[in-house]
Amino acid sequence: MNSEYLVEVQDLKQYFPVKTGFMKNTYLKAVDGVSFAIRPGETLGLVGESGCGKTTVGRTLLRLYEPTGGKVLFNGEEVTNKNITALRKEMQMVFQDPYSSLDPRMTVEDIIGEPLDVHKLYTTKAERRDKILHLMELVGLNAEHATRYAHEFSGGQRQRIGIARALAVDPKFIVCDEPVSALDVSIQAQVVNMFEDLQEKLGVTYLFIAHDLLIVRHISNRIAVMYLGKIVEIADADELNDYPQHPYTVSLLSAVPIPDPNITRQRKRIILEGDVPSPLRMPTGCAFRSRCRYATEKCAKECPKLEDRGNGHFVACWNK
Ligand SMILES: Nc1ncnc2c1ncn2[C@@H]1O[C@H](COP(=O)(O)OP(=O)(O)OP(=O)(O)O)[C@@H](O)[C@H]1O
Numbered sequence: 001m002n003s004e005y006l007v008e009v010q011d012l013k014q015y016f017p018v019k020t021g022f023m024k025n026t027y028l029k030a031v032d033g034v035s036f037a038i039r040p041g042e043t044l045g046l047v048g049e050s051g052c053g054k055t056t057v058g059r060t061l062l063r064l065y066e067p068t069g070g071k072v073l074f075n076g077e078e079v080t081n082k083n084i085t086a087l088r089k090e091m092q093m094v095f096q097d098p099y100s101s102l103d104p105r106m107t108v109e110d111i112i113g114e115p116l117d118v119h120k121l122y123t124t125k126a127e128r129r130d131k132i133l134h135l136m137e138l139v140g141l142n143a144e145h146a147t148r149y150a151h152e153f154s155g156g157q158r159q160r161i162g163i164a165r166a167l168a169v170d171p172k173f174i175v176c177d178e179p180v181s182a183l184d185v186s187i188q189a190q191v192v193n194m195f196e197d198l199q200e201k202l203g204v205t206y207l208f209i210a211h212d213l214l215i216v217r218h219i220s221n222r223i224a225v226m227y228l229g230k231i232v233e234i235a236d237a238d239e240l241n242d243y244p245q246h247p248y249t250v251s252l253l254s255a256v257p258i259p260d261p262n263i264t265r266q267r268k269r270i271i272l273e274g275d276v277p278s279p280l281r282m283p284t285g286c287a288f289r290s291r292c293r294y295a296t297e298k299c300a301k302e303c304p305k306l307e308d309r310g311n312g313h314f315v316a317c318w319n320k
């Protein structure tokens with residue numbers, strides 16, 4: 001396959017069946033027609049408020065959920081045609097909560113060794129141990145910690161263990177699902193920097209999920225902004241930061257503090273009115289219109305599609 005992309009997502013849909021009352025069933029459209037592509041070695045940031053479908057996109061990419069519709073291609077091949085064990089060796093996930101995603105009664109050695117066992121990545125016990133120690137060193141953990149239990153570690157260190165476990169199979173692609181959101185603000189930057197260093201060393205490709213732009217804008221080459229199951233804007237990280245076009249992105253950016261007080265003063269904070277609508281009671285047309293100050297009649301009738309506005313910048317909005 002000569003695709004320029006490592007990962008291609010085409011019109012991905014993930015609908016969950018839900019009960020809305022006695023004998024009443026409906027679908028919750030967690031992801032509704034999402035498309036994007038990621039080049040080898042690139043980081044795509046995926047941002048949006050809680051519940052907009054970010055984790056579901058990540059989990060569907062890795063086939064932790066089977067898609068309701070659409071396709072995911074990895075190296076040009078549809079993931080649904082691939083053997084799941086082979087897929088797990090190429091694509092991994094780092095989870096949001098390092099407390100619930102690691103078994104507290106397992107030692108660091110057991111946790112990192114598990115994927116090595118599953119994928120039979122060593123021939124001798126000594127080789128297994130060397131690999132574990134190497135992975136620990138990669139993520140900045142001390143060799144002496146190998147026999148300690150996960151519950152003995154702080155959040156930041158647990159997340160390092162989780163990353164070492166994901167790296168154990170030498171994957172090409174990692175979905176990092178809000179890997180620093182549960183951590184103390186003071187160590188978030190450290191852990192994000194570690195992800196960057198690892199990418200430089202290993203050439204791994206990331207989908208980096210976060211709910212605010214502050215976290216992703218340095219690590220990402222490009223950023224996609226999601227609102228209620230759809231991507232509303234996608235562009236190079238700098239371009240999106242400097243020239244946001246979708247009113248939702250503008251409001252997200254207005255909440256990000258800027259070190260220069262002059263710029264902060266110019267960029268007025270935009271507080272969105274109303275709550276995110278329930279995904280079970282979506283507005284007609286553009287889902288954002290109920291909170292958008294530019295909404296017109298057209299927005300209620302028809303949902304705008306992502307449209308190329310030049311410079312690799314795509315926006316789904318009727319307002320230009
Ligand atoms: N297994 C499931 N069954 C039913 N509904 C689900 C399931 N998983 C997620 N949802 C719903 O799908 C929507 C998207 O959820 P998702 O977890 O993907 O959002 P998110 O953007 O990752 O949010 P957060 O920032 O809080 O992690 C939500 O409305 C959620 O309640």
Ligand SMILES: [Mg+2]
Nearest residue numbers: 054055056178
């Ligand atoms: Mg999530």
